[in-house]
Amino acid sequence: MRPAPTALCLRLSLALALSLGFVRPLAVAWATAPAPIYVGSWAVRVTQGYQEVERLARKFGFVNLGQIFPDGQYFHLRHRGVAQQSLTPHWGHRLRLKKDPKVQWFEQQTLRRRFKRSFAEPSDPWFSKQWYMNTQVQPDLNILQVWSQGLTGQGVVVSILDDGIEKDHPDLWANYDPLASYDFNDYDADPQPRYTPSDENRHGTRCAGEVAAIANNHFCGAGVAFNARIGGVRMLDGTITDVVEAQSLSLQPQHIHIYSASWGPEDDGRTVDGPGILTREAFRLGVTKGRGGLGTLFVWASGNGGLHYDNCNCDGYTNSIHTLSVGSTTKQGRVPWYSEACASTLTTTYSSGVVTDPQIVTTDLHHQCTDKHTGTSASAPLAAGMIALALEANPFLSWRDMQHLVVRASRPAQLQAEDWRVNGVGRRVSHHYGYGLLDAGLLVDMARTWLPTQPQKKCAILVVHVPTPILPRMHVKKEVSACAGRHNYIRSLEHVQVQLSLSYSRRGDLEISLxxxxxxxxxxxxxxxxxxxxxxYNNWIFMSTHFWDEDPQGLWILGLENKGYYFNTGTSAAPSRQ
Structure with a gap:
């Protein structure tokens, strides 16, 4: 069948002037200082110089150990008759020094507790099983390097949008944040999951532990950002509507920094579906007003429909420019059987592959632990934790800053795929992995010195094509000036969208490229x-991140090709995003 007139709309976005917002001040917890321990030495200031200090030392029985600074006013005195460690100062010497008119200032020295900032791995018993961040695989996610810098997610709030969170779990309770939590299935403040014989509502608790499981409590393992605050939104265990999704995605946008979601339309290889009007508005409000105008960070699992040849560009959540879509790789650097390939995936973290592959360690229902978490659902929370570490290093990063950083901090590493290509600015990119395996150390290092991106610009070009019968292969070409000479002139690309309307007898037979x-x-x-x-496709918006930082001016080519005859369309089954 010949396609109906095809409408092509390229929406090109650029980063170009300063866009900073306000960040709420972090609460400071004051600890009680330990009692001082006094030692047998004093610092004194005597302006008359060395001879006067010698006189003072002989008079009161001190030993003059010399100048503290080269200017000759501050001196170090020791008294052998005073205990080397005492809980009280020596009042006799204090009185004598205070009365001497030549002494401008003095202070009996106290012990200072100082520690080498070497880093010890968490003592949790299952940390040895967390192969993706304890150097058992090379490269791992480079989490230890960030922890060694003292960054653990402190001050960052992450909320898991899912089927609830076991808030009293021994590896979560100390980091649990009620302000980042709500139950939109029953409309109350308690996100505790509903328990069933099959434990079907374990998903949110598992994702939460990946981000913020407590470290060094001798239980289970450690979260990537083990000092971050963690919340849970219960919204998948009941009637799901556009209202429920929109409310979940807009909960406490000035308090929550990162929303992590591992769900979407059915990964069945035939569905084309995405957010409704209200949910799209929640995304828009989140990135424009969330975090004091810096923009909420929405981290999304790319999908588990690989066995069904599903494509995450048919999922309007992972396909949105407002979400940071995360794919999976196995420990061996292979494409997992459940993984979906698409052009909107930005980065990759680890998960499992075949049954014998190691999986992800995290918290589980009934105050338990598991080492059986898998799928892209396990990859997205790992990325959310890494992004929390970067936000701790630089809390002024906008949502677009973070996407730029993730592009630059993702490495092809050992990831195996036949579709790796070098784009126009020299970066390797893949439909399976985006820009590669996310490196937490690199992400944090770049975050510290990143300069804010300039405001986003959008340039839309409408292309109406009346086709001739040239299928199974057709190309639509368009010279693009990228709105040159106008206020929204695009010099460098971020996201490229193609809004497409066409009719075709069998939609799944078409491969569409740009x-x-x-x-x-x-x-x-x-x-x-x-x-x-x-x-x-009825006004469906496809999105690609593969042109990041390229110059948009010139000839763009939209290709449509019927490739359905290459496949034998049998039936198969794929998992949900577990």
């Missing part, structure tokens, strides 16, 4: 053999 003027070809959607819909 090629930039710099020669980067990005697959907007690969064929999906189980998608037999004859509806085509």
């Amino acid at each position: 090629t930039s003027p710099m020669g980067t070809r990005s697959t907007l959607v690969a064929i999906r053999p189980l998608d037999v819909s004859g509806q085509g």
